[in-house]
Amino acid sequence: MAPEAQGLDRAIAKLRARDIVSEEEEKVFVASVSDVVEIAAGRTIVRAGASLTHSTVLLDGFACRYKDLADGQRQIQEIHVAGDCMDLHGFLLKSLDHHVGALSGVRIALIPHEALREITENHPHLARLLWFATLLDASIQREHVLSVGRRSALARIAHLFCELHLRLQVAGESNGTTYRLPLTQTDIADASGLTAVHVNRMLKKLRDDDLLTFRGGEVVIHDRDRLERAAEFDPAYLHLERRPR
Amino acid sequence: MAPEAQGLDRAIAKLRARDIVSEEEEKVFVASVSDVVEIAAGRTIVRAGASLTHSTVLLDGFACRYKDLADGQRQIQEIHVAGDCMDLHGFLLKSLDHHVGALSGVRIALIPHEALREITENHPHLARLLWFATLLDASIQREHVLSVGRRSALARIAHLFCELHLRLQVAGESNGTTYRLPLTQTDIADASGLTAVHVNRMLKKLRDDDLLTFRGGEVVIHDRDRLERAAEFDPAYLHLERRPR
DNA sequence: CGACTATTTGACGCCAGTCAACACCGGTGG
DNA sequence: CCACCGGTGTTGACTGGCGTCAAATAGTCG
Numbered sequence: 135m136a137p138e139a140q141g142l143d144r145a146i147a148k149l150r151a152r153d154i155v156s157e158e159e160e161k162v163f164v165a166s167v168s169d170v171v172e173i174a175a176g177r178t179i180v181r182a183g184a185s186l187t188h189s190t191v192l193l194d195g196f197a198c199r200y201k202d203l204a205d206g207q208r209q210i211q212e213i214h215v216a217g218d219c220m221d222l223h224g225f226l227l228k229s230l231d232h233h234v235g236a237l238s239g240v241r242i243a244l245i246p247h248e249a250l251r252e253i254t255e256n257h258p259h260l261a262r263l264l265w266f267a268t269l270l271d272a273s274i275q276r277e278h279v280l281s282v283g284r285r286s287a288l289a290r291i292a293h294l295f296c297e298l299h300l301r302l303q304v305a306g307e308s309n310g311t312t313y314r315l316p317l318t319q320t321d322i323a324d325a326s327g328l329t330a331v332h333v334n335r336m337l338k339k340l341r342d343d344d345l346l347t348f349r350g351g352e353v354v355i356h357d358r359d360r361l362e363r364a365a366e367f368d369p370a371y372l373h374l375e376r377r378p379r
Numbered sequence: 380m381a382p383e384a385q386g387l388d389r390a391i392a393k394l395r396a397r398d399i400v401s402e403e404e405e406k407v408f409v410a411s412v413s414d415v416v417e418i419a420a421g422r423t424i425v426r427a428g429a430s431l432t433h434s435t436v437l438l439d440g441f442a443c444r445y446k447d448l449a450d451g452q453r454q455i456q457e458i459h460v461a462g463d464c465m466d467l468h469g470f471l472l473k474s475l476d477h478h479v480g481a482l483s484g485v486r487i488a489l490i491p492h493e494a495l496r497e498i499t500e501n502h503p504h505l506a507r508l509l510w511f512a513t514l515l516d517a518s519i520q521r522e523h524v525l526s527v528g529r530r531s532a533l534a535r536i537a538h539l540f541c542e543l544h545l546r547l548q549v550a551g552e553s554n555g556t557t558y559r560l561p562l563t564q565t566d567i568a569d570a571s572g573l574t575a576v577h578v579n580r581m582l583k584k585l586r587d588d589d590l591l592t593f594r595g596g597e598v599v600i601h602d603r604d605r606l607e608r609a610a611e612f613d614p615a616y617l618h619l620e621r622r623p624r
Numbered sequence: 625c626g627a628c629t630a631t632t633t634g635a636c637g638c639c640a641g642t643c644a645a646c647a648c649c650g651g652t653g654g
Numbered sequence: 655c656c657a658c659c660g661g662t663g664t665t666g667a668c669t670g671g672c673g674t675c676a677a678a679t680a681g682t683c684g
Binding site: 182183199201203204207208209211212223226227228229231232251254255258261262265266268269270271272273275276277278279280282283284285326327366370371373375377379 | 427428444446448449452453454456457468471472473474476477496499500503506507510511513514515516517518520521522523524525527528529530571572611615616618620622624
């Protein structure tokens with residue numbers, strides 16, 4: 135592995151939480167990386183509609199998929215954490231229907247579509263694991279539809295923090311009750327379909343109720359049980375069981 | 380093809396709208412069907428969490444994926460039309476995180492996971508097409524997040540009707556401006572994250588504005604242009620281009 | 625015809641949006 | 655060292671879109 139590709143182990147860890155990944159498959163995956171680049175916070179990583187030749191793996195930092203409406207409203211569809219294959223979807227869609235943006239400074243690995251195609255031809259099990267990774271995105275997005283469509287503002291935000299906590303734990307980026315999350319309240323609002331002002335009010339309530347504190351890009355969970363109940367959080371949709379796929 | 384498997388051609392048509400499907404691939408796909416069953420309106424087709432051995436293709440009728448909250452609120456995450464591979468996701472997830480229900484009477488084909496695995500081992504291009512089909516679901520669900528999170532009630536409903544119109548045209552189930560849609564206003568509400576009462580008000584407004592009429596399970600579009608503008612509908616996310624995948 | 629479900633409409637209430645003012649903070653330059 | 659500045663966070667007053675409740679009407683199936 136090129137030394138700068140460190141962080142790829144997080145992507146492997148994410149898969150290993152769901153199935154066995156052989157040494158050889160790990161090698162094939164790591165070898166498929168053609169390049170590693172850094173991108174500053176706030177920059178666009180992939181623009182909707184652009185013709186794609188590479189997919190990306192988020193090695194470090196936070197990114198998101200999002201769409202805008204004509205009046206300037208933005209909706210974040212999924213927040214990505216280290217280890218996520220962000221636009222593996224682009225491999226077969228050929229162009230993305232949404233933008234991918236850097237929420238913090240990020241480091242990403244590029245994987246040529248040609249290498250992915252190769253994997254589908256010669257490494258069917260690894261191909262199924264990559265397919266699985268895209269299905270996990272879909273599952274996360276479905277839970278997001280539920281949140282935005284039916285949960286109260288408070289529950290939406292609580293749910294988001296629960297989900298990120300668990301996903302970051304899988305990537306090895308959280309000890310028990312704390313994690314870094316360098317997002318603004320506006321980002322949270324764009325993810326949860328609310329306004330920044332109302333997010334602020336709900337964050338205050340979460341603090342006052344002693345459920346969690348989000349300040350200075352850091353989340354501190356005070357009462358995980360009550361937080362999960364407030365969010366009606368059930369981690370089943372993250373499919374955290376190791377099974378043959 | 381078993382005669383009762385008619386309707387599978389709609390699934391093939393859906394793929395052929397996006398890439399070339401060879402005669403042999405079609406044969407392999409059709410041969411993978413082990414059974415065809417009918418299910419009455421309102422019944423559950425797959426329950427969340429159940430252990431799965433088959434995936435399903437919707438041959439006829441309308442179905443949906445949905446989740447419920449504890450207080451009884453329901454959120455439909457995607458409406459499926461004839462030709463959709465509904466829980467191809469279950470092939471690799473092994474158990475679904477959501478329910479699949481029949482919105483009308485439906486006919487579905489069952490495909491054993493074993494046959495799908497076989498396809499990933501021996502027919503990589505066909506496997507990529509099936510992967511693509513699941514990515515299309517993800518894309519539709521992302522647009523759904525945008526709708527529910529940011530569009531007004533009127534735009535949400537207008538968008539839903541635009542999307543279904545186009546998807547039904549691909550399946551050969553709509554002439555120019557009309558299509559069958561045997562859903563109740565409550566179903567529309569559950570899909571769009573609104574209440575049935577408010578859906579009713581918005582449908583009245585769509586009628587009064589002469590954009591479309593939805594009555595008796597039939598949609599009549601009066602002014603497609605203005606409807607699309609009201610919905611801010613852009614079909615790019617349906618990826619209707621025939622390209623090598 | 626009667627029971628049931630779906631649709632329609634009106635009155636009213638509330639959750640979240642809007643608008644606005646102010647505090648905070650790190651960076652920048654005089 | 656401090657004035658300034660843009661981005662972010664905080665709070666209050668007010669508004670409005672959509673939810674809630676309720677009752678009447680229209681279909682539908684036995």
